[in-house]
Amino acid sequence: MTYRRYAITLVALTVALVVLALACLVFGSVDIPVSSIVDIIGGKGSGNKAWDIIILQSRIPMIITAALAGAALSISGLLLQTTFNNPLAGPSILGVSSGAGLGVAIVILALGGSLGGLFGESVGSYLAILVGALLGAGMVLVVLIGFSAIVRSNTMLLIIGILVSYLTSSVVQLLNSVATEEGVHNYVSWGFGNFSGVSVDQMPVYAGIIIVALVGAALMVKPLNALLLGARYATNLGINVSMTRNLLLLITGVLTAVVTAFCGPIGFIGLVVPHIARMSLGTSNHARLVPATILAGAVIALLCALASVCSPHGIIPINAITPIIGVPIILYIIINRRRIQYFN
Amino acid sequence: MHDNAIYTTHDLAVGYRNGKNTVTLLHGLNLTLESGKLVALLGQNGAGKSTLLRALTCDEKPLSGTIQVDGKNLAEMSQKERSRLIGLVSTDRIQAGALTVRELVALGRQPHTGFLGRLDDEDHEIVRQSMEDAGIIGKAEDYVASLSDGERQKAMIARALAQQTPIIILDEPTAFLDVASRIETMRLLQTLAHDRGKAVLLSSHDISQSLMLADELWLITTDRQVITGTTTDLLASGAMDRLFTNRSIHFNPQILDYSF
Numbered sequence: 001m002t003y004r005r006y007a008i009t010l011v012a013l014t015v016a017l018v019v020l021a022l023a024c025l026v027f028g029s030v031d032i033p034v035s036s037i038v039d040i041i042g043g044k045g046s047g048n049k050a051w052d053i054i055i056l057q058s059r060i061p062m063i064i065t066a067a068l069a070g071a072a073l074s075i076s077g078l079l080l081q082t083t084f085n086n087p088l089a090g091p092s093i094l095g096v097s098s099g100a101g102l103g104v105a106i107v108i109l110a111l112g113g114s115l116g117g118l119f120g121e122s123v124g125s126y127l128a129i130l131v132g133a134l135l136g137a138g139m140v141l142v143v144l145i146g147f148s149a150i151v152r153s154n155t156m157l158l159i160i161g162i163l164v165s166y167l168t169s170s171v172v173q174l175l176n177s178v179a180t181e182e183g184v185h186n187y188v189s190w191g192f193g194n195f196s197g198v199s200v201d202q203m204p205v206y207a208g209i210i211i212v213a214l215v216g217a218a219l220m221v222k223p224l225n226a227l228l229l230g231a232r233y234a235t236n237l238g239i240n241v242s243m244t245r246n247l248l249l250l251i252t253g254v255l256t257a258v259v260t261a262f263c264g265p266i267g268f269i270g271l272v273v274p275h276i277a278r279m280s281l282g283t284s285n286h287a288r289l290v291p292a293t294i295l296a297g298a299v300i301a302l303l304c305a306l307a308s309v310c311s312p313h314g315i316i317p318i319n320a321i322t323p324i325i326g327v328p329i330i331l332y333i334i335i336n337r338r339r340i341q342y343f344n
Numbered sequence: 345m346h347d348n349a350i351y352t353t354h355d356l357a358v359g360y361r362n363g364k365n366t367v368t369l370l371h372g373l374n375l376t377l378e379s380g381k382l383v384a385l386l387g388q389n390g391a392g393k394s395t396l397l398r399a400l401t402c403d404e405k406p407l408s409g410t411i412q413v414d415g416k417n418l419a420e421m422s423q424k425e426r427s428r429l430i431g432l433v434s435t436d437r438i439q440a441g442a443l444t445v446r447e448l449v450a451l452g453r454q455p456h457t458g459f460l461g462r463l464d465d466e467d468h469e470i471v472r473q474s475m476e477d478a479g480i481i482g483k484a485e486d487y488v489a490s491l492s493d494g495e496r497q498k499a500m501i502a503r504a505l506a507q508q509t510p511i512i513i514l515d516e517p518t519a520f521l522d523v524a525s526r527i528e529t530m531r532l533l534q535t536l537a538h539d540r541g542k543a544v545l546l547s548s549h550d551i552s553q554s555l556m557l558a559d560e561l562w563l564i565t566t567d568r569q570v571i572t573g574t575t576t577d578l579l580a581s582g583a584m585d586r587l588f589t590n591r592s593i594h595f596n597p598q599i600l601d602y603s604f
Contacts, residue, residue: 085439222461226454228443230436232403237454237507238427284442287461341489342442 006288009280013295017067020302024063028309030054057200062305064203066195068210069263070273070301071294072255075217077270078277078293079248082224082286084144086154087333087343090271091256094157095140095164097267100260101191102168103136104129108187109172109179126202126261133261137253140164145249193264193318195305206262213254217290220248224286266318268326269304273297275333284342300325350543351377351400351511356409358392358399368407369395373570375562377545379510382537384554385547387564388588393547396564397515400545401432413511427455431504433497433514441489445499448488449475452506471506477540478502478532494525501532512536514546518553526550530557552600555579563587 025037032054036046040055073091080089080096091097107129140161147160176184190197198206223244226234231241259266277292278284304325308316337343357371369392377383387393398404400411402418411418413429421429431452440448452474453467463471475481480498483491491499497517504512517533518526530550534557537544545562548554554561561578563571565586571578578584584595588602596603 082439219460222454222457222459225451225461228440229438229451232434232436233432233438235403235423236401236427236430236432237451238424239454240423278442282442283444283447284440285447340442341487342439343489 070297074273074297094161099140103132107132384558
């Protein structure tokens with residue numbers, strides 16, 4: 001693959017990222033003139049207190065949240081696809097998101113009433129949710145590692161992921177039946193998917209964890225490329241395969257859990273974006289795939305965020321938008337799998 | 345007797361553990377690989393060829409016994425050290441279709457590169473040279489997915505060459521290849537042994553090719569013995585008739601193959 005194609009792709013993605021971020025700044029349920037937005041960001045203020053608050057405490061945090069969530073889920077998908085040697089793996093289809101969701105549900109529903117609402121004022125409530133999500137995602141990953149040693153078939157592992165999702169959602173239903181009304185309401189609204197859930201105060205925790213994990217993924221480029229050849233070759237190349245796998249799954253678990261805790265269980269982005277990156281670069285080389293996946297993930301998530309605020313009747317849930325982008329791409333990949341290089 | 349011995353096994357036993365039971369396939373193995381020699385491992389299906397190779401490449405622990413490379417115990421080496429001694433070419437499916445041949449071969453440099461796997465000028469030159477030696481340099485910028493089976497095998501051998509190991513072990517390198525590619529691949533391996541001084545061990549079902557080109561044979565007989573020796577000696581000794589359980593087929597020295 002030529003360096004030129006790589007450079008063009010990265011530049012195009014960066015331009016798209018900037019354009020979409022600006023669009024998300026300008027468009028929203030409240031019309032704010034561009035000149036006022038420039039004043040607010042310049043620190044002068046627009047003279048309209050409500051506008052200042054919307055831009056600084058709602059739209060800018062939403063843009064950062066969405067971009068990081070997209071990057072995080074996409075890298076999770078890429079790491080899962082390489083680790084399990086399975087092009088259709090992703091954090092939602094393998095049940096990692098549902099596992100994180102179960103952790104969130106236990107925290108929200110079991111402690112819901114006493115927490116004072118979802119992501120309430122207390123620092124404790126969102127940290128408890130975060131820990132719940134981490135434990136839930138970790139649990140599913142352990143189950144997947146266990147099964148991947150027993151069932152060698154890729155398709156079977158995907159089905160196990162889907163079964164895990166069913167199981168977690170039935171546990172959530174059971175919890176729902178005993179939870180308080182407020183807890184159930186909080187849980188249901190969390191489940192729609194939402195990039196507006198990270199407050200300015202929570203941003204350092206959210207962004208900090210994601211950025212550290214993304215850097216961690218970028219440092220794994222060498223073993224990721226070795227894993228393209230399968231475990232035996234990777235071992236022969238001096239890679240400690242089980243340690244590498246565990247590290248990759250740890251990074252995946254952390255990224256998926258943080259995004260799921262703050263934004264809800266967001267489907268399709270993690271599955272689809274690595275394919276967009278591979279097809280636009282024309283390579284499976286992770287040295288180029290990781291940066292492109294991060295950028296493309298941010299772009300797709302901002303696209304979803306923009307679409308979600310474009311309705312005149314309020315915000316559209318993110319999970320109503322991701323399948324519209326994701327399903328056609330997955331179908332395209334399945335239909336063309338003989339033609340696409342990385343399947344052969 | 346073995347002047348250039350680089351790889352030796354001592355009282356090696358291989359097999360597998362099935363729950364609590366241990367199934368020993370082969371035992372008491374004292375095998376030697378020499379630099380500059382091409383050795384073919386032959387035996388019928390289920391004889392334990394792959395199991396033996398997995399133990400020899402340290403992919404699975406032997407049931408007992410030790411393996412020494414250059415006088416050092418293989419099991420006590422770090423994985424990194426091993427990766428600089430033994431190069432592997434297996435039949436495992438790889439997901440590298442969207443890599444170019446150059447990128448695939450460059451993966452062979454991993455034991456020699458740093459944490460991020462960046463290649464310096466010397467690495468690039470070794471990658472180029474390896475592709476040239478394996479006869480695949482003309483396809484350097486092509487996708488692995490676009491290669492024929494024979495070309496793909498050459499690319500995998502080039503990858504092992506880029507690893508710059510004194511020993512190369514190949515599990516069925518000519519399986520799935522047409523006859524022309526089989527001969528080309530075997531000739532390439534012979535050249536690597538004779539001209540580059542590599543110790544090359546391959547397992548094969550291709551009896552006549554192996555007998556024509558291999559310097560030495562390791563034969564796994566039906567009574568689970570491993571008979572070793574030069575190809576000429578073993579052909580003369582009648583050992584070839586101990587390879588298959590089916591009594592109605594016999595080795596025919598004229599055609600270097602089996603017939604009814």
